[in-house]
Amino acid sequence: MENASSKPNLNRLQGSLPKIGIRPVIDGRRKGVRESLENQTMQMAKNAARFLRENLHYSNGKSVECVIADSCIGGVAEAAACTEKFAREGVGVSLTVTPCWCYGTEVMDSDPLIPKAVWGFNGTERPGAVYLAAALAGYSQAGLPAFGIYGKDVQDANDSEIPDDVKEKLLLFTTAALAAAQIKGKSYLSMGSVSMGIAGSVVDPNFFRNYLGMRNESVDMTEFVRRIDEKIYDEAEYEKALAWTKEHCKEGEDTNKNKSSRERKDQEWEMVVKMAIIARDLMVGNPRLAELGFGEEALGHNAILSGFQGQRQWTDHFPNGDFLEAILNSSFDWNGIREPYIVATENDSLNGVAMLFGHLLTNTAQIFSDVRTYWSPAAVKRVAGYDLEGMAANGIIHLINSGATTLDGTGKQRLDGKAAMKPFWEITDKEAADCLEATKWCAASREYFRGGGFSSQFLTEGGMPVTMSRINLIRGLGPVLQLAEGYTVSLPSEVDNLLQRRTDPTWPTTWFAPVLNGKDAFTDVYSVMANWGANHGAISYGHIGDKLIALASILRIPVSMHNVPEDKIFRPSAWRAFGTKDLEGADYRACMNFGPLYGK
Numbered sequence: 001m002e003n004a005s006s007k008p009n010l011n012r013l014q015g016s017l018p019k020i021g022i023r024p025v026i027d028g029r030r031k032g033v034r035e036s037l038e039n040q041t042m043q044m045a046k047n048a049a050r051f052l053r054e055n056l057h058y059s060n061g062k063s064v065e066c067v068i069a070d071s072c073i074g075g076v077a078e079a080a081a082c083t084e085k086f087a088r089e090g091v092g093v094s095l096t097v098t099p100c101w102c103y104g105t106e107v108m109d110s111d112p113l114i115p116k117a118v119w120g121f122n123g124t125e126r127p128g129a130v131y132l133a134a135a136l137a138g139y140s141q142a143g144l145p146a147f148g149i150y151g152k153d154v155q156d157a158n159d160s161e162i163p164d165d166v167k168e169k170l171l172l173f174t175t176a177a178l179a180a181a182q183i184k185g186k187s188y189l190s191m192g193s194v195s196m197g198i199a200g201s202v203v204d205p206n207f208f209r210n211y212l213g214m215r216n217e218s219v220d221m222t223e224f225v226r227r228i229d230e231k232i233y234d235e236a237e238y239e240k241a242l243a244w245t246k247e248h249c250k251e252g253e254d255t256n257k258n259k260s261s262r263e264r265k266d267q268e269w270e271m272v273v274k275m276a277i278i279a280r281d282l283m284v285g286n287p288r289l290a291e292l293g294f295g296e297e298a299l300g301h302n303a304i305l306s307g308f309q310g311q312r313q314w315t316d317h318f319p320n321g322d323f324l325e326a327i328l329n330s331s332f333d334w335n336g337i338r339e340p341y342i343v344a345t346e347n348d349s350l351n352g353v354a355m356l357f358g359h360l361l362t363n364t365a366q367i368f369s370d371v372r373t374y375w376s377p378a379a380v381k382r383v384a385g386y387d388l389e390g391m392a393a394n395g396i397i398h399l400i401n402s403g404a405t406t407l408d409g410t411g412k413q414r415l416d417g418k419a420a421m422k423p424f425w426e427i428t429d430k431e432a433a434d435c436l437e438a439t440k441w442c443a444a445s446r447e448y449f450r451g452g453g454f455s456s457q458f459l460t461e462g463g464m465p466v467t468m469s470r471i472n473l474i475r476g477l478g479p480v481l482q483l484a485e486g487y488t489v490s491l492p493s494e495v496d497n498l499l500q501r502r503t504d505p506t507w508p509t510t511w512f513a514p515v516l517n518g519k520d521a522f523t524d525v526y527s528v529m530a531n532w533g534a535n536h537g538a539i540s541y542g543h544i545g546d547k548l549i550a551l552a553s554i555l556r557i558p559v560s561m562h563n564v565p566e567d568k569i570f571r572p573s574a575w576r577a578f579g580t581k582d583l584e585g586a587d588y589r590a591c592m593n594f595g596p597l598y599g600k
Contacts, residue, residue, distance in 0.1 A: 010060060012284045012339075014302045017058050018092025018181035019065040020174055021114075022049050023082055025098045025107040027126075028074030037100050037126065040157060041072050044097045044121060047160055051167065052174055059363050060339050061425040064178065067091055073107045083111065092181030093174060095119065096135070099157070100126035105138040113184075113213075113597065115177035115554045117147035119166065125157040136573040145553070145572035145594060147173045172570050176550035179360035180597075182304070184213035189283055189301045190347055192221040192309025199473075200348035200534060201307065207479055210596035211555050212353070217301040219282060221314045227278045228271070232297055234288045237334075242273050244334035248433075249323075252440025252457045255506055260443065260452060268319040268452045276324035276333075279308065280341060305356045307347035310403075311448070319453030320444050321345075325404035326456045331365050331424040332407075332432040339424050340365040345403030350471040351536040354481075355404075358469065358540030361547040363423035367460075367539035368404035369510060371397060371468075374529040375499065383502075384495040391462075391513045392489040395525035399468075399510040399539065400503065402448070402455045409510060409539075410438040411461030411488065419461040419488075421541035442506035460510035462490030467544045468512065471557070472533040478596075481552045482561035484528050485543045486514035510539065515563050522563045531561055546570060556591040559584070 011017055024045035027033050049066035056064040067089045069082040086094070094109045099121035109116050116139070120132025132150055139146040149170060151163040162170070188208055195201045208214040227233055246269070254260075260268070281289065285300025310321040327333050328341040342359055344352030345368050355366040376395045377388045388395065411419035412434035413427055422431075444453040469483040489511045491499070500509055514528045521531040545564035552559050553571040566583065571590075578593070579586035 013186060013304055015185050016090045019067050019090055020052055020093045020095060021086040021091035022066055022068045023096040023109060024069060024072045025096055025102045026072040026074045027100050027102055034074055038072055040099050043160060044099055047162060048097055051162055055171060056174060057363060059360055076106050079107050093177040098131055099123055099128045102131045104134045108135060108138055112144055115180055117149055117173045119149040122151040123155050123157050140574040145574045148573040169570060172546060172550055175361055176547055176554055179551050180554045182360055186304035187215040187217045187302045188349055189303035189306035190218040191306055192347055195309045195311050195346035198346055198348055200350040201346055203349045204473060207473060210598050210600055211479055213598045221309060224275055224278055228274050232294050233274060233277050238274060238277060241334040245273050248436045249441050252442040254443040256443060256446045272319050272323040272453055276327050279324045280328060283341060305342045305352050307344035307349055307352050309347040311346060315449045315451050318451040320449040322402045322453055322455045326407060329365055329404050329406040330408055331427055337424050337427050337432055343404055348536050351538050353471050354469045354538035357548060357551060358538055361544050362540055362542055364421045364541045365406035365408035367406055367409040369399035369537055369539060370401040370535055371532050371537045372400045373398040374526055384498045386495045391487045394516060396489060397512045397529055399512050400507050402507045405508040407435045407439050409460050410435045410458045411464055412438050419464045445504055445506060455506050456508050457506050458508045460488050462488050464488040465543045466539050466541055468537040468539050469548055470534055470537050479557045480560045481557050482533055483545050483548050484514040485545050485563055486512055489513050517563050521561045555597050556594050558588040558591045
């Protein structure tokens, strides 16, 4: 039986996918005014819905769904009817549209938990901009931050085209708002507990509940032993997965002085494949288990995100979790091409959240790495006799870690002929095969992993635009997001080999060159490394800093470090009331003032 999680467009988690609710608001004066605006206002809502449906997807590949109010909203009665419809339809994002003056607070959306934006049509026939300003003032006064959307150029009243600058803001807001809505009500699953004292794996339920609207679930790692010993997994799928693994996951070098026997390695392969299946079943459940008599286990933990502790209590005795983390985080496995599962190495929940943000904002797989080493041009010249050039000319950061680096991170997928990481529904069979071919599985370093196992080994192809991000928790302040846009870079093979051999060469490497703007943390590459707030980073395909900043503002998480141009930053209009000169300081003050989205 094919596992249900591999089917396309499947919502593998409990809870319906959040819809975008569109509210056409209108001047309520009858006998001439409202009647003259009905068609234009409703058409504006329909145009927005069509544009969003055509350009946005949920992470499972399905086009987003939009719900439009049954009528234009001219007063509180119609606003209440819209609210009731949106609740019934499962709306998680609110977009109000209008070409005209409306009655401010009478027609506003007052649900405090739904991210909201207002698009005021820029036309001269009716004052859409006047209403937009009045509405945003009302939302701010009520403590309901809303994004304001207004085109730069005047349009004719009968113009049904959405200007490019409005499209950009519509997509930026809805992408971020849908990410927040998809997270709400889901779970973070800790598989194990704290790894080696890493602060990010000290899971803080207050952060997850108050800022993300998530539950926290936990299982001891002995649950893997129980399910293996008692065969609480689909044995037919296991045989299929093991055969696929033997065919597509080729072993690489074994750097251990005391090498394991072939028999021992074969046993380790069998166990790590079972671990991958079990970890997935723990996250999202598996109806096949109910057929086998394991009804409770079949349900899973409704986990949109998980973390595997591994070190050290597990890995000192059992094979490591590198295979389960890497293969689940990839866009393909023995069941074919499918949506990645987001699993954090070492149960680093905070880096896992950054990975989840990146996944939901791009629908792509995510790289988990140590922010390991800053290599200055001088140091590379001294060690390898090579002058860094191109995007790497100012120095590079070595991103490397065993575990959750997705195999998509090889860069073997293609977009316009260039290295890329794509949503799973755009990945071809050949691209998935190329990612697997570019990866070797090395016997785990026994110095780190006494119980053995296998670590993925590959080199990320250069030239990909990427964004590295991280959530940190600060006592007295709360969560803070930091991010750095940049590019992956390629080095000559002999240089790459020299630098990699100075650390563990059996792990996947990504060479990262952040974009520098000569300011603060981005004065130089060393400053980026020096200002990074933890040992891990989540790396997502594309320059998505503007999306991360918009999402952070929705969740009331301030951004402490970024290199996004100011003209690309989009936050709720209320943020301007906290200062327009120092945008970083204003962000902190606004987030502190409004507090966590889901309450303290």
